[in-house]
Structures are given as structure tokens and as C-alpha cells.
Amino acid sequence: MRITVVIPALNEAGNIGRLVAETYEHVPASVLAEVIVVDDGSDDTTPDEVRALIADGRHPGLRLLRHKNRSGQSVALRTGITAATSPVIATMDGDGQNDPRDIPRLLEHLAAPGTRGPALVNGWRQTRKDTGSKRLASRAANKIRDWVLRDNCPDTGCGIKVYWREAFLRIPFFTSVHRYLPAMFQTYGHEVAYVPVNDRLRQAGQSKYSNFTRAIVGLYDLIGVSWLRLRTRVPVILEAVPDYQPAAVSGRASTNDPSGSQSGAAGSSKD
Secondary structure, eight states: OOEEEEEEESSOTTTHHHHHHHHHHHSOTTTEEEEEEEEOSOSSSHHHHHHHHHHTSOSTTEEEEEOSSOOOHHHHHHHHHHHOOSSEEEEOOTTSOBOTTHHHHHHHTOOOTTSSSEEEEEEEESSOOSOHHHHHHHHHHHHHHHHHHOOOOSOTTOOOEEEEHHHHHHSOOOTTGGGGHHHHHHHTTOEEEEEEEOBOOOOSSOOSOOHHHHHHHHHHHHHHHHHHHHHOOOOOOOOOSSOOOOOSOOSSOOTTOTTOOSSOOOOOOOO
């Protein structure tokens, strides 16, 4: 199973170069097709660190994509995933707190695209290295989200995930979709699994989110995602004569998803 690792980054000088090098060290070359770093308008030396790694010739498949303007983490992910050449995507945050050593373990639980089984494997951080206030806010947000969405996800904010590229491109896109991928994958009939992962200290820079910002944005997102799940219906194809093949990837859900319907509910969205 060949994968593309997508890493969104914003002002992660001192972190991104180390993270990319670790990825090539710990993900087997037989699995790793490419690494795409999406720079979301950094004004530090983040892109320079990636360029230096590309230039040294020891990181085959390493690519840098840069946004002219800051567009947000979800948009950066979509940029990288759209450009990816592999059927399976692995994502990590650019701050280096996710551990690339966990990617092979997550892949062990991922079903091959087009087969039954988990289409998304979400990391579940066991020992958080964040501040006490951030851990408390995250725990409260997860409980509220789970109460509203019933997605049974213990750590939706964990940046390290592996999933089918096509499945991601078929779900409705909105600017905070990266925080709700387990719920959205379930909504569109996919199975989701959760695997314990390592969490590390940030070595440089600082977080781009405050607890207050997360809370305000999260409230609006939660209302929207709840509405979306309630309005979506994903049918299961009972019979197809002759054999039916899905249309080209679009923003709409496939009606013959091989994983069947797992959680049924919810609608369409706009960016």
C-alpha cells in the first residue's frame, strides 16, 4: 500500500525540517510514495527548510506547495490531498508533536481502498504534552462534540490520521473539516478506527490556536456539522445490472460505497 504524507504548516521553522526527515527515516520506502508539505503563507523560514531537504537529494518524492494567502489548515490539507498521487493519505500537523513512527501502526488497521473495513484510522493521543488548560479544553470539547454528533471519537483533534484519498474528496468540504473527519466519514458510510499514538512536545514556535478561538469557531462548526449529518442520506446499492462504477470524484457521496452504510445520517455543505 503506497501512501502520500501531507503536512500542512504555518510558521513552523525549527519543526518542519526535523519532522520531514523523521518521516523518511521511520516510514518504509516501500510504503512512502511522497511527502507533500503545504505552506499556508508562512512569513518565517518554513519553506526554506523544505527546499533545503529537496535540494539535498536524499528525500525522493518530497514536494513543497505554497499558498499565496493564509487559508487555514483544512484548505492546506485539501491542497495537498488533491495534488497527491497515492490512493492512501497520511496526515500530520507541522508542529512536530505527531510522531511519524506511528504511521506504519495506523496503516496496519486501514482497509485497502475499495474493500470493507476502516477507511479512516484516527490517532488517539495517550499522554498529551500540551498545557493543562489546553488538555482540559480539548477534553471538554470532545465530550460536547460526542454528545451532539454521537461519533464515538475519543480524540478528533489528533492531527495524525491515515485514510482513503477518494473518500476524503467525496465528502463535503468546509473550512474546519479537518476537525470532523471521523464524523464525516461515518456520515458517508465508512468505518472508522482509533489507534493509540504518541504525543510529543513542540520544539519551536507556538500554537496557532487559542482556547477561546477554538471554542467560538468550534460552536459554529458543530451546529453546521450536526445539520449536515441530519440532512444526508447515503443509500446502499442492492443490485447493479450491469456492474455499476461510480462517477468521477466530486463533492457528492458515492452511492455504491463498498463499505456499506455505517451511520446513515446527514447533508451537503458549502466551502
